[in-house]
Amino acid sequence: MRYAMKACPSAAVLRVLTQAGLHIDASSGWEVRRAIGNGVPPERILLTTQQTPDDLAELVGLGIRFNACSLSQLVAFGLACPGQPVSVRLNPGLGSGHSNRTNVGGPSASFGIWHSHLERVLDTAREHGLKITQLHTHIGSGSDPEVWQRCSGLTMNLVRHLPDVTTVNLGGGYKVGRMSTELSTDLQRAGEPIAAELRRFADEEGRQLHLEIEPGTFFVANAGSVVASVIDTVDTGKEGYSFVKVDTGMTEIVRPSMYGAQHPIILIPREPQERPTKEYLVVGHCCESGDILTPEPGNPEGLLPRTLTEAQIGDPIVIDAAGAYCAAMSAKNYNSFPEAPEVLLATDGTFHLVRQRQTLEQVLQNERIPEFLR
Known part of the structure; x- marks a missing residue:
């Protein structure tokens, strides 16, 4: 094996x-x-x-x-x-x-x-x-x-x-x-x-x-999840869509944008309260129209809203089943976003940091400026 x-x-x-x-x-x-x-x-x-x-x-x-x-x-x-x-x-x-x-x-x-x-x-x-x-x-x-x-x-x-x-x-x-x-x-x-x-x-x-x-x-x-937050909610009117914007996207999980892949998405109210559900398109933080986390199955060009708890800015949101071909196959550093940290949950219930959040200095560390631009 x-x-x-x-x-x-x-x-x-x-x-x-x-x-x-x-x-x-x-x-x-x-x-x-x-x-x-x-x-x-x-x-x-x-x-x-x-x-x-x-x-x-x-x-x-x-x-x-x-x-x-x-x-x-x-x-x-x-x-x-x-x-x-x-x-x-x-x-x-x-x-x-x-x-x-x-x-x-x-x-x-x-x-x-x-x-x-x-x-x-x-x-x-x-x-x-x-x-x-x-x-x-x-x-x-x-x-x-x-x-x-x-x-x-x-x-x-x-x-x-x-x-x-x-x-x-x-x-x-x-x-x-x-x-x-x-x-x-x-x-x-x-x-x-x-x-x-x-x-x-x-x-x-x-x-x-x-x-x-x-x-x-x-x-x-099914051993990995992306834990993110709601950073904005917008809509395009009665004939359009309601959007949830999150502080992740193709920088950590590009499968939906590439394949129309489907991942469970769970929105968790920041404050314990009853809220209605609502249909949303969930989109990432990249300045890229294709940074969509809720495409049609198998069709990255199509859109398929998800029923989620009504979102508020600051709510945690989890994109599940993200253990394979997500962190490993993402558009790292696009828009200069630093690489996200990774945490391992051990079988004894303890958490361990296994990848630190990247700094901007690390994003830039291999760049060199030629003499004529100094």
Whole structure:
């Protein structure tokens, strides 16, 4: 079981999950260094990246495993690490995600080597003395379990042409119910046909394969919340909308603006009092018309008001299910807003500051002024 650390690469989260025995799926050489710096043994890390790191040979020398996602990456690995075992990511020809932007399989996705190029993969491996010991496929985030199961069948057919493969990695992307109307993937139920597929393969081929999966969202999505405050309320008249403005937004949670993603939003009256409910659009603090926290599901261009307790300036407001691809994938420092602090709630009920609020000096620290402007 690997944790897709791009979902939330916080040092504290990495340490919690590493201590629980999980391995790591890293998406860049920088994530590899970050994981190692937080105590992850290199041999527990698989690097699957769009950008081959310049220090690939050094990272492999430390003990990480590399997953080649293109023919040129496989060549680069062969030149840097001839004779080494390698994993190969293939695009099986289909994909699935909660939106087109999270679909990473099929003909419209650049991720992985197209399945019909398998002979070229084998030729490249032979040329550099590489042994392909793992086959990797991943079709998208929020993928349909039925499509995932079809993908596993296609993957097993590809493995038949790769005699040295001992491990099959089917990626992650399992659905997580963030809203009360959404369901999470039942891993046991979704995995039963795949287990049967592996047993059938072992009977037919005489090879026992090890299965890996790489959940990210599934582990942490519902473990995080953005705690904010109402900073303003405005409206656009009887034919328009009522808006709640909050002191967060795409600087901490960009998923609604990117995907039309849905997150529970809870408004908590600052003073204990009964208030009526009201329909609101909730918008962020950025000077950006797309900084909207209540879009239509799957449509970041659409608007869908939410029923909330009537808002007053200063009321706390919580955007829930924000543990995955929120702090990790936000428009940090847009409008020069500093990075928000992060607090960890431990199992014993204690709170721990795990990221300090950024200062303006830290926002600006890498800027340099040329002499002619001094």
